[in-house]
Amino acid sequence: MEYDITVQPGGTRFTCPSDEDLLTALHGAGINVESVCGGMGTCGKCRVRILEGKVTDPTLEEEDHLSEEQLDGGERLACQVFPESDLVIELPDSSLATGERLQLACELEVGGFDPAVRFHDLEVEIPASPGDHGSDLLRLRDALGSSHPGVRLEGADLEGLRTLPTLLREEGGNVRAVTRAGKLLGLLPRARNPLGLAVDLGSTKVALFLCDLAEGRVLASHGFLNPQIRHGEDIVTRIQYAMDRDAARLGQLVVEAINDNLDVISADAGLGREDIFEMVLVGNTAMHHLFLALPVTQLAMSPYLPATDLPLEVKARDLGLQLNPAAVVYLPPPIAGYVGSDHLAAVAAARLWERPEPCLLLDIGTNTEVALHAGGRMRTCSCASGPAFEGGGLSQGMRAGDGAIARVSVDPAAGGLRLSVIGDATAKGICGSGILSALAAMVETGAVDTSGRMREDGPGVERRGEELLFYLAPPDSGNPEGVAITQNDVREIQKAKGAIRAGVDALLAEAGIGHGDLKEVVLAGAFGTFIDPADALAIALLPPVPTGLVNQVGNAAGAGARGMLFSAGARAEAEEVARRLEYLELSAYPGLSKLFAAGMYLSQETVRGAKGRFGLQAPPASGPD
Numbered sequence: 001m002e003y004d005i006t007v008q009p010g011g012t013r014f015t016c017p018s019d020e021d022l023l024t025a026l027h028g029a030g031i032n033v034e035s036v037c038g039g040m041g042t043c044g045k046c047r048v049r050i051l052e053g054k055v056t057d058p059t060l061e062e063e064d065h066l067s068e069e070q071l072d073g074g075e076r077l078a079c080q081v082f083p084e085s086d087l088v089i090e091l092p093d094s095s096l097a098t099g100e101r102l103q104l105a106c107e108l109e110v111g112g113f114d115p116a117v118r119f120h121d122l123e124v125e126i127p128a129s130p131g132d133h134g135s136d137l138l139r140l141r142d143a144l145g146s147s148h149p150g151v152r153l154e155g156a157d158l159e160g161l162r163t164l165p166t167l168l169r170e171e172g173g174n175v176r177a178v179t180r181a182g183k184l185l186g187l188l189p190r191a192r193n194p195l196g197l198a199v200d201l202g203s204t205k206v207a208l209f210l211c212d213l214a215e216g217r218v219l220a221s222h223g224f225l226n227p228q229i230r231h232g233e234d235i236v237t238r239i240q241y242a243m244d245r246d247a248a249r250l251g252q253l254v255v256e257a258i259n260d261n262l263d264v265i266s267a268d269a270g271l272g273r274e275d276i277f278e279m280v281l282v283g284n285t286a287m288h289h290l291f292l293a294l295p296v297t298q299l300a301m302s303p304y305l306p307a308t309d310l311p312l313e314v315k316a317r318d319l320g321l322q323l324n325p326a327a328v329v330y331l332p333p334p335i336a337g338y339v340g341s342d343h344l345a346a347v348a349a350a351r352l353w354e355r356p357e358p359c360l361l362l363d364i365g366t367n368t369e370v371a372l373h374a375g376g377r378m379r380t381c382s383c384a385s386g387p388a389f390e391g392g393g394l395s396q397g398m399r400a401g402d403g404a405i406a407r408v409s410v411d412p413a414a415g416g417l418r419l420s421v422i423g424d425a426t427a428k429g430i431c432g433s434g435i436l437s438a439l440a441a442m443v444e445t446g447a448v449d450t451s452g453r454m455r456e457d458g459p460g461v462e463r464r465g466e467e468l469l470f471y472l473a474p475p476d477s478g479n480p481e482g483v484a485i486t487q488n489d490v491r492e493i494q495k496a497k498g499a500i501r502a503g504v505d506a507l508l509a510e511a512g513i514g515h516g517d518l519k520e521v522v523l524a525g526a527f528g529t530f531i532d533p534a535d536a537l538a539i540a541l542l543p544p545v546p547t548g549l550v551n552q553v554g555n556a557a558g559a560g561a562r563g564m565l566f567s568a569g570a571r572a573e574a575e576e577v578a579r580r581l582e583y584l585e586l587s588a589y590p591g592l593s594k595l596f597a598a599g600m601y602l603s604q605e606t607v608r609g610a611k612g613r614f615g616l617q618a619p620p621a622s623g624p625d
């Protein structure tokens with residue numbers, strides 16, 4: 001049985017089968033409702049109001065998130081509701097996923113230009129009379145051999161072969177032959193250059209870079225939200241969805257989104273997707289596996305093993321990607337179950353092994369990867385930082401889109417706090433960078449102590465029922481609810497930053513060095529770009545180093561992917577780096593829980609004090625912690 005659903009405001013209509021929850025139907029209709037927990041009923045983000053019609057009774061999860069008054073007023077969690085009649089529903093603004101600041105740029109230069117895809121301009125004779133029995137491919141091979149001595153053609157991709165006779169004749173034999181590893185991929189008219197696509201597939205965001213493989217330049221870049229987000233914000237929820245429901249769908253969603261978004265950038269650049277002969281894709285290991293439809297169940301179970309840690313080459317057509325039919329997708333190797341090829345690409349782009357050591361590199365996200373180059377060795381680990389830095393799990397957390405508070409500073413002259421809101425809009429929530437600086441501001445003003453406890457008598461702290469909260473934007477500031485940080489929000493952020501700090505400290509301890517030895521801390525990725533390093537240092541997310549040693553480089557993973565697209569040498573170098581990276585499995589690291597507990601404190605002094613109390617290994621002479 002199917003019911004008609006009408007959404008207010010706007011009047012959008014779609015149908016929902018009686019055995020499908022409202023959230024799935026809303027997503028199916030292209031309405032991007034927030035769903036941090038992927039429909040498990042635990043995040044409380046997917047609120048709707050039932051204005052007319054009959055639905056199933058509230059679940060226990062809904063009773064946890066909604067008061068009796070809210071339930072009586074028709075408020076429900078879309079993921080828990082099944083229709084029992086036609087419905088009219090209302091979607092509050094706060095339930096709609098907003099666009100997000102996407103970080104595409106990177107200050108790292110990728111050097112080297114020796115692409116795996118090559119092109120050769122040829123004049124191929126096309127016989128008009130009987131007597132010459134050579135095939136088109138043979139004729140092309142001979143033309144290549146005589147005009148480009150030393151270049152050998154040893155075969156052809158089947159799809160390249162299928163188009164060869166027609167294109168050869170259409171162009172009168174004056175063609176640009178596109179080859180890869182001695183095989184013909186296809187022909188282009190002389191005026192068109194072969195293109196490539198570099199993809200940074202993040203769990204939250206996807207970045208595409210359309211590149212000219214003849215001239216070695218980026219023609220266009222484009223970012224969009226990973227459509228898998230509707231099935232959970234973080235990797236673990238996504239894997240759970242794949243295990244319980246539909247793994248294949250998660251991979252398809254990304255392929256469809258790449259195809260759709262390619263339409264946008266190739267049209268903008270005035271270029272055809274059929275000229276794309278190679279794609280390089282980097283991503284965390286779960287994204288990599290889901291994209292390739294590899295099993296992910298083993299990623300969720302100790303010892304968290306990937307299905308492969310080898311580089312792969314796959315035909316784009318086998319994945320459903322609409323590029324040139326002969327195009328190849330190169331996937332650099334994942335390092336471990338929770339350290340993916342995106343981290344490898346970032347390490348490669350930053351050329352971590354060439355920087356003055358010891359040097360740390362962090363890519364902060366729902367999963368934070370950390371690499372340390374020290375003593376000629378490169379170690380890496382993954383920290384389960386969770387979705388808090390993306391706004392997930394926080395009472396008014398949101399991604400970094402319009403209306404998100406992105407920066408908070410204490411301004412005694414202005415009588416309190418100064419807020420910076422993305423899009424100069426009315427504040428409707430707070431994103432990760434905002435949370436970080438809000439927390440720094442709360443510590444600075446004494447609203448919260450360094451153990452993370454809100455002080456009831458602290459400046460700006462108010463009690464609402466059982467809960468203490470700290471208003472950043474009061475309810476009269478254009479948003480009827482205002483924007484506040486709760487005690488629980490503080491704890492969530494402490495857990496996220498404690499996980500990262502524990503990973504950093506474990507790597508330093510493994511290398512036998514202290515914070516004082518560090519020569520540089522490189523922050524990669526969108527979060528690392530938008531945060532104020534002073535905030536991250538103030539709340540002891542980062543180890544105590546002078547602010548000047550923190551270097552924000554932007555989307556290093558995207559830069560690494562472009563580097564591997566432009567250079568087969570860079571690809572080989574990254575594969576070598578993958579072999580050199582020593583992976584530290586934090587879940588098996590002795591003392592991790594103590595490092596984590598110490599890392600949750602909100603100042604460098606209290607982190608250090610806690611480590612002392614917990615009897616954690618004393619650092620070498622030069623290391624303060």
Ligand code: FES
Pocket residue numbers: 023034035036037038039040041042043044045046077078079080
């Ligand atoms: S509670 Fe519905 S998606 Fe999280």
